[in-house]
Amino acid sequence: MRKKIVAGNWKMNNDIAETEMFLVDLKKQVFPENIVIMIAPPFTSLNHAFNSLREHPVTVAGQNMHQSNEGAFTGEISAKMLKSIGANTVILGHSERRAYFMEDNATLAEKVNTALENEMTIIFCIGEELEDRKNGKHFELIKTQLTEGIFHVSDESWQNIIIAYEPVWAIGTGETASPEQAQEMHKFIRKTIAENYSKEIADKVSILYGGSVKPDNAAEIFEQTDVDGGLIGGASLKVESFMKIINAFK
Ligand code: PEP
Numbered sequence: 001m002r003k004k005i006v007a008g009n010w011k012m013n014n015d016i017a018e019t020e021m022f023l024v025d026l027k028k029q030v031f032p033e034n035i036v037i038m039i040a041p042p043f044t045s046l047n048h049a050f051n052s053l054r055e056h057p058v059t060v061a062g063q064n065m066h067q068s069n070e071g072a073f074t075g076e077i078s079a080k081m082l083k084s085i086g087a088n089t090v091i092l093g094h095s096e097r098r099a100y101f102m103e104d105n106a107t108l109a110e111k112v113n114t115a116l117e118n119e120m121t122i123i124f125c126i127g128e129e130l131e132d133r134k135n136g137k138h139f140e141l142i143k144t145q146l147t148e149g150i151f152h153v154s155d156e157s158w159q160n161i162i163i164a165y166e167p168v169w170a171i172g173t174g175e176t177a178s179p180e181q182a183q184e185m186h187k188f189i190r191k192t193i194a195e196n197y198s199k200e201i202a203d204k205v206s207i208l209y210g211g212s213v214k215p216d217n218a219a220e221i222f223e224q225t226d227v228d229g230g231l232i233g234g235a236s237l238k239v240e241s242f243m244k245i246i247n248a249f250k
Pocket of ligand 1: 210
């Protein structure tokens with residue numbers, strides 16, 4: 001039985017006052033028991049969110065971390081720092097990190113190692129650009145991101161890895177992959193993991209879809225066989241829409 005997960009990626013949104021407003025509202029909600037709920041606030045709100053949600057079934061995750069454990073890396077945050085404030089989960093390889101902060105597969109492989117060494121859970125994001133899809137290169141691209149970014153980890157490490165398939169052309173654009181496109185790629189990702197590891201491991205990995213998931217399209221995406229949840233950007237910023245997406249997951 002794979003974990004069903006809905007994770008909210010706040011990106012660079014919500015200062016501490018806005019975070020508090022969100023949390024007050026979130027804590028009034030009734031959460032379905034079979035779904036793991038996560039939020040990834042910006043670093044400045046992480047500690048507050050973790051402390052505020054101690055009694056609630058919501059995991060607080062970091063949006064990124066540096067590949068080194070410590071040192072002269074002005075402006076960066078380490079795995080140990082995240083863990084020290086209760087964030088045991090981290091998003092790695094988000095397409096915005098890849099595109100705007102030049103994070104390539106080799107750097108991400110290092111980040112993956114550091115996160116695993118620090119016993120963290122990783123949400124590892126992969127996804128193709130529109131150009132790749134138009135050229136029929138999307139499967140190849142996804143395979144390369146997996147091979148170079150994460151396929152060096154041990155069999156055991158997969159217990160702590162969640163994959164998020166996020167086609168870049170669908171992030172923040174209002175354009176979602178169709179349920180069929182999502183299922184086709186999720187099935188391919190699972191098959192690729194099975195070929196490189198085993199069917200047993202692949203069958204246990206949760207693969208989330210991300211890219212303009214909204215309350216009105218969440219259900220049809222989540223009902224696909226190989227879709228185990230969502231990584232939600234814009235629609236996770238308001239408790240009302242975030243909860244509607246969570247509740248769309250039956
Ligand atoms: C994301 O940032 O991971 C994302 C999927 O964003 P959005 O839902 O806004 O497309």
